[in-house]
Amino acid sequence: MLLLIQEYLDSAHFITQSEVNKFLMTTLLCGLIGTEREFRGKQAGLKTMIMIGLGSTLFTVLSIKIGLGSQDRIASNIVTGIGFLGAGVIFKEENRVKGLTTACVIWIVAAIGMAVGGGYYVQSIGVTAVVLAALLIFPFVESFVEHHHTQRTYRIVKKYENESLDSYEDYIRTSRLKLHRGKQELADGIITGSWTAVGSPKNHKKFVDKMLRDKKILEFDF
Structure with missing residues (x-):
């Protein structure tokens, strides 16, 4: 049973x-x-x-x-x-x-x-x-x-004064960041550019601080 x-x-x-x-x-x-x-x-x-x-x-x-x-x-x-x-x-x-x-x-x-x-x-x-x-x-x-290889995207908008944004690319390079140029455009007297930069957080901060002191920049996304 x-x-x-x-x-x-x-x-x-x-x-x-x-x-x-x-x-x-x-x-x-x-x-x-x-x-x-x-x-x-x-x-x-x-x-x-x-x-x-x-x-x-x-x-x-x-x-x-x-x-x-x-x-x-x-x-x-x-x-x-x-x-x-x-x-x-x-x-x-x-x-x-x-x-x-x-x-x-x-x-x-x-x-x-x-x-x-x-x-x-x-x-x-x-x-x-x-x-x-x-x-x-x-x-x-x-x-x-990430501490040694941080990637950020930057966007700068400023008034066009008969010059490109190459000087800002130089700022990125002198901050010891590797960059890739994004879209750049000119419209109504305003020039806009974007870049993707790779480097240490310390070098990113160095670049950002420099851009924040630039009075010619109208908009800065970082």
Whole structure:
């Protein structure tokens, strides 16, 4: 009698111990990634990552259970669905695009959930370790690079006095910044120019301070 009950409980209509283990592992792995996101105050934090991971695991388990001859029938659509979800956290602010890292993390968390749901535990643990290492270490690398390689866009507007804006390009160069000339135009006696400059924050400040003291400049965006 007990054997029959156990077999019934282990049938496709009830959750098995193996599936419980999968959901617990997903919660742990995705929770670790979500904790890092929560700590840094990102849009998608602990709860979001756990929910995405659990949803992916459940869909994968269901795909295996009810997929019949095509066990990837449901799971294959997770990739498409997560793509729409990730796109929702990407937005443009001024001249920068934000949310790309969060979108990528959402995508990889779904992949980890699918791996656990499919029984690929070693792969899911390994990828989680790599993701955590990247999220924890790379910000320090980015900070170091940004301190020595900051990019800014400058725009200068002044009254046209029979001369180009080449002297301002020289100011950028003498401030030890690498520049790329943007659009320059002359209209109604007003000349406008823009440049993209790359260098250290110290050299950017040097250039900005020099421009702020120039009384000929009508507008200065920096």
